[in-house]
Amino acid sequence: MxxxxxxxxxxxxxxxxxxxxxxxxxxxxxxxxxxxxxxxxxxxxxxxxxxxxxxxxxxxxxxxxxxxxxxxxxxxxxxxxxxxxxxxxxxxxxxxxxxxxxxxxxxxxxxxxxxxxxxxxxTPIKIEAICRSYITGSMWRAYENGEREFCGIALPEGLTKDSQLPEYLLTPSTKGILEGIPGVPAVDDVNITRQNIVDNFEAFNFKTVQDIDAYEALLKEGFNVISEALAPLGQIFVDTKFEFGYVKDAAGNDKLIYMDEVGTPDSSRIWDNNAYQQGNIVENSKEGFRQFLLNHFPDPDILLNKDRMAEREALTADNLLPLDTMTTLSKTYTDIAxxxxxxxxxxxxxxxxxxxxxxxxxxxxxx
The missing domain is CATH 3.30.200.20 (Phosphorylase Kinase; domain 1)
Structure with a gap:
């Protein structure tokens, strides 16, 4: 076959x-x-x-x-x-x-x-609900460049790359382009603060202000459930994106639910714990593929700079990735599953x- x-x-x-x-x-x-x-x-x-x-x-x-x-x-x-x-x-x-x-x-x-x-x-909540347990990736790059406030939350001095954060950090961003919200640029996937959400909860599709507390609790609880389940399997749950929405049950009652996907290699970073304890990062998620792409092409800025989207699309169209890259990625997904x-x-x-x-x-x- x-x-x-x-x-x-x-x-x-x-x-x-x-x-x-x-x-x-x-x-x-x-x-x-x-x-x-x-x-x-x-x-x-x-x-x-x-x-x-x-x-x-x-x-x-x-x-x-x-x-x-x-x-x-x-x-x-x-x-x-x-x-x-x-x-x-x-x-x-x-x-x-x-x-x-x-x-x-x-x-x-x-x-x-x-x-x-x-x-x-x-009915989706118009928020990419992101929870982080470690400082890595784009957040580390921003921290290294002197940023100390993320989505309205101040981080302490002295953090090191790929280290565990003092507590779970919630860094929500917009899902889709939302117009007319004070202080929130009309751009997809832009970071927002909790206060932005509270002040404009209906614009983000929340039915009540209290549901903001409920979504944050479900985000932290869900993260914790996955993290605790992965630990005995030798895996670290680093960060993830959840999405939420409302549905009705058979009696017609509204309920807040998890939707889209959760805890997958596409929506999360998952690290091998043994390697981490030895000072190495071994990705069991799509993040390893992203790093491959950044190293594979001579000008990684094309992949990171949204102003170069036309060049990025040309790069994608003109380059077939090596077969072993695709089969290795297949093994990453199927093994972690x-x-x-x-x-x-x-x-x-x-x-x-x-x-x-x-x-x-x-x-x-x-x-």
């Missing part, structure tokens, strides 16, 4: 029954089900949602995104084998653990296939056909 055949790179052309445009992001595509199919599945499967709740099929791809670009490899590799299934498996594991610990539900109702979720429609979940990642030999078959046979969503 050709390695490229195992990769699901185009995931917005599946024959899933829908009467709305397919929304395709960097990694996932969302198919909104017809009202009739949503109602039927809610009734047949007993999902804890209102009878008229809109449902969607969310299909993850194996595409690899870094520095806001999609990268491809030699020998027709348009993604990383096993990456999508690894991300879904890890997220499913943490979402289940959060529920067991009594934290909060997620938007996921069902997992028909390793690359597929059935989700309920959520197996470590976390205890089960090997299912790598499909023909992922698109597998998805079509299961959605047709078990969910009657393909004509």
């Amino acid at each position: 050709n390695l490229a055949d195992q990769v699901l790179d185009v995931n917005d052309d599946l024959p899933i029954r829908t009467d709305k445009p397919v929304h395709s992001g960097k990694v996932r595509s969302v198919y909104w089900l017809t009202e009739q199919d949503s109602r039927r599945l809610i009734q047949e499967k007993g999902y804890d949602v209102p009878a008229d709740a809109p449902l969607a099929i969310m299909v993850i791809s194996d595409r690899i995104s870094a520095f806001d670009c999609i990268w491809k490899g030699e020998q027709g590799l348009k993604g990383v084998p096993g990456k999508g299934a690894a991300l879904n498996a890890i997220s499913n594991h943490w979402f289940d653990l959060f529920k067991q610990k009594g934290l909060a539900d997620s938007h996921i109702l069902d997992v028909p296939h390793p690359l597929v979720w059935i989700v309920q429609k959520a 197996k470590t976390i979940t205890g089960s090997p990642v299912h790598i499909s030999q023909n992922p698109k056909q597998e998805i079509i078959d299961v959605l047709r046979a078990q969910y009657q969503l393909v004509d």
